[in-house]
Amino acid sequence: MTSLDRETEALLPLTPAVFHILLALAGGERHGYGIMQEAEALTQGQIRLGPGTLYRSIKQMLAAHLIEASDERPDPALDDERRRYYRLTPFGQRVAQAEAARLARLVGLAHERRLLPDSGPAPFVPLGGTL
């Protein structure tokens, strides 16, 4: 196991808020309100991040180098210059993948123990592997 793997493993499991922010940013860089909307859309309204939870998580994620603030704006003419955009770092991408793999393994186990309704074959994820 490399030191990068160890660093990644040390951050798992992620809190739901952090994982949803990573998921939202996996689709491209976004500002705070954009992250909130994307997280809400991805979960069909089940997850609604409040400003406090959002920026507290962003603070922790910036400190852990999972995300970084971006100076570029998609269209400066249409956008408010006070808005700060955030994007995933390569390390953040790696941590998000590791968390997704961990969750997929859990879902696989739930299928195996017949805790989920039969919805086709369970995804095969080797233990210790990544998706």
Added chain:
Amino acid sequence: MRKPPSPPTRRMLTCSLALYRLLLLAYPASFRRTYGAEMLQVFRTGCRQAAQEQGVWGMLGVWLSTFPDLVITAFAERLKEGPTMTRLWLIRTCGLLTLIGAVLFSLLMLDGEIGSRLIPGYPGLLNVLGNALPLTRPVAGPFVLVQFVLLGIFFIPALSFVFGTLGIWLLQRSWLGKIAGGLALLGPLVSGFLWLFTHASALLLTALVLLGLGLLLCGVLTLRFRLLPRWNALPLLLGLCLVAYSLRLVIWALIPVPDFVVQHYSFFATGGYLVLFVLWGCLGVALWARKAGQPAQVVPSVR
């Protein structure tokens, strides 16, 4: 095309933004400086969108989800940040709160016990307020909460007292100080949370005993290190009085009480409250009057 919000909705939007800006003060200053403007902008955008789509109800929905989030995250950030004021100011604040506690304590005693002895049939204003509420059916639902808020005044002095104790505890770092602070903190915690489920008097007694014991320990430290500018025996005396006062029923049950004490109970009770009040107030003054560097040899450096 979305229609513009109605005047009442616009007014509520303006008020909401002003209130949210004010509530952001709950976060530590460093967090507010970095993320405050962005949080306000996110809240503003959310409110505007909700107002355009659902009017006032939409904005109420935004508040319902935002307010608990703000309370929890601000508390978590404050906890993570730790105390930001200097030790001197913390102790002076403790002194002020202890003084407020002394005043509230005396009011409570006057109302609860002395009042009932001086005025025949007087049940105590706080008791009346607390017990009348379940009689009115419309408030039966939130009764427990309302009563807790009303009778919570019992714990305001206790909490202020804890602040005072904490101030003394913070003056040094020994394990004895930590036990003293812990005991004093346990008092209101025990009484505050179990109050709703069991008999109040027993819990108040427990709270006072714990506070008294905590203060006794703090008193030993204060005397040993001469932590206050003067009157170093105060916390010890107050702790002794508080424990004795709290355990008076137990003591009376175990030890035969002289007849003249029973005959003049009002006099002894009033005297006891007065002594407690004076000691409590003096401790507040002593903490408030504490100057920087007094005594320098046992005060840990300000981080």
